[in-house]
Amino acid sequence: MAAIIDGRRMAAMVTDQVATDVARLRAHSGTTPGLAVVLVGNDPASEIYVRRKVAETRKAGMRSMEHRLPADTSEETLFALIDTLNRDDDVHGILVQLPLPPQIDAGRVLDAIAPTKDVDGFHPVNVGRLSTGTGGLVPCTPLGCMMLLESVVDDFRGLKAVVIGKSNIVGKPVAMLLLERECTVTVTHILTRDLPAIVRSADIIVAAAGSPRLVRGDWVRDGAVVIDVGITRMTEADGVTRLVGDVAADEIGHARAYTPVPGGVGPMTIACLLANTVRAAELAHDRGQMT
Numbered sequence: 001m002a003a004i005i006d007g008r009r010m011a012a013m014v015t016d017q018v019a020t021d022v023a024r025l026r027a028h029s030g031t032t033p034g035l036a037v038v039l040v041g042n043d044p045a046s047e048i049y050v051r052r053k054v055a056e057t058r059k060a061g062m063r064s065m066e067h068r069l070p071a072d073t074s075e076e077t078l079f080a081l082i083d084t085l086n087r088d089d090d091v092h093g094i095l096v097q098l099p100l101p102p103q104i105d106a107g108r109v110l111d112a113i114a115p116t117k118d119v120d121g122f123h124p125v126n127v128g129r130l131s132t133g134t135g136g137l138v139p140c141t142p143l144g145c146m147m148l149l150e151s152v153v154d155d156f157r158g159l160k161a162v163v164i165g166k167s168n169i170v171g172k173p174v175a176m177l178l179l180e181r182e183c184t185v186t187v188t189h190i191l192t193r194d195l196p197a198i199v200r201s202a203d204i205i206v207a208a209a210g211s212p213r214l215v216r217g218d219w220v221r222d223g224a225v226v227i228d229v230g231i232t233r234m235t236e237a238d239g240v241t242r243l244v245g246d247v248a249a250d251e252i253g254h255a256r257a258y259t260p261v262p263g264g265v266g267p268m269t270i271a272c273l274l275a276n277t278v279r280a281a282e283l284a285h286d287r288g289q290m291t
């Protein structure tokens with residue numbers, strides 16, 4: 001039977017470590033890491049994620065500043081807020097919850113966040129750093145995927161990894177991280193020809209296409225490790241709403257290990273956000289010591 005990789009347990013371990021790091025940073029520098037979370041509009045899922053981010057940030061001993069703006073906020077208003085947060089020394093991390101309302105160009109907004117405070121790792125400077133392997137802040141979900149993989153894979157060198165999905169948030173950065181670990185990486189997407197055959201060649205599968213139950217049992221080779229990033233909310237025939245991943249988990253008993261949905265990658269996203277925030281604060285402190 002395939003082992004289940006428990007994302008909730010791993011996220012709790014990461015969060016505990018963050019709390020320890022926060023206490024140490026405060027003891028030796030007097031700095032309390034601060035995270036500013038910006039929510040524009042009232043998307044119900046975003047409301048839930050932001051509430052959890054604020055609660056977990058505080059639980060780990062960090063400061064959380066919440067900025068809620070109405071759905072009809074202009075780009076100018078949002079830019080002005082980001083400028084203020086960029087200049088505020090008590091703010092070490094800035095996160096703008098996605099998706100943004102249609103009148104706002106998300107790319108321009110993410111570009112406006114200071115790269116040193118970009119705890120989502122979405123700024124082009126951090127994307128460039130990731131692709132050149134030169135540090136920077138790494139996007140939370142891909143970072144979480146790697147931690148989950150590391151719990152079952154000892155040596156990544158030469159393994160074949162197939163990523164399904166080419167988003168800037170998950171597909172592309174997770175491919176870069178796997179490449180950095182010397183995997184042979186193939187990035188595919190929903191229009192890739194012969195997708196099942198390509199996936200069948202993989203030692204590691206990262207499914208991030210947002211397409212429920214796309215990856216079937218016969219796409220997965222014996223002993224593969226499967227990371228399921230997809231979360232789609234589906235109302236089934238019995239009227240009950242369930243979260244469904246990109247992988248038909250009931251068909252992959254022959255895999256070596258897989259992440260469940262829910263309880264796999266999702267919880268790691270927030271844990272890694274906390275880890276990035278304390279890291280941003282440590283780096284800010286170190287820069288202050290150098291000047």
Ligand SMILES: Nc1nc2c(c(=O)[nH]1)N[C@@H](CN(C=O)c1ccc(C(=O)N[C@@H](CCC(=O)O)C(=O)O)cc1)CN2
Binds near residue numbers: 095120262263266
């Ligand atoms: N600025 C950002 N916006 C968004 C990100 C992000 O990383 N940065 N990611 C997603 C949403 N997200 C965090 O923001 C997120 C998604 C899912 C989970 C999670 O824990 N999922 C649970 C299921 C929760 C449920 O019941 O709905 C799981 O998979 O077990 C956490 C955070 C888009 N926006």
Ligand SMILES: [Mg+2]
Binds near residue numbers: 089090
């Ligand atoms: Mg200060």
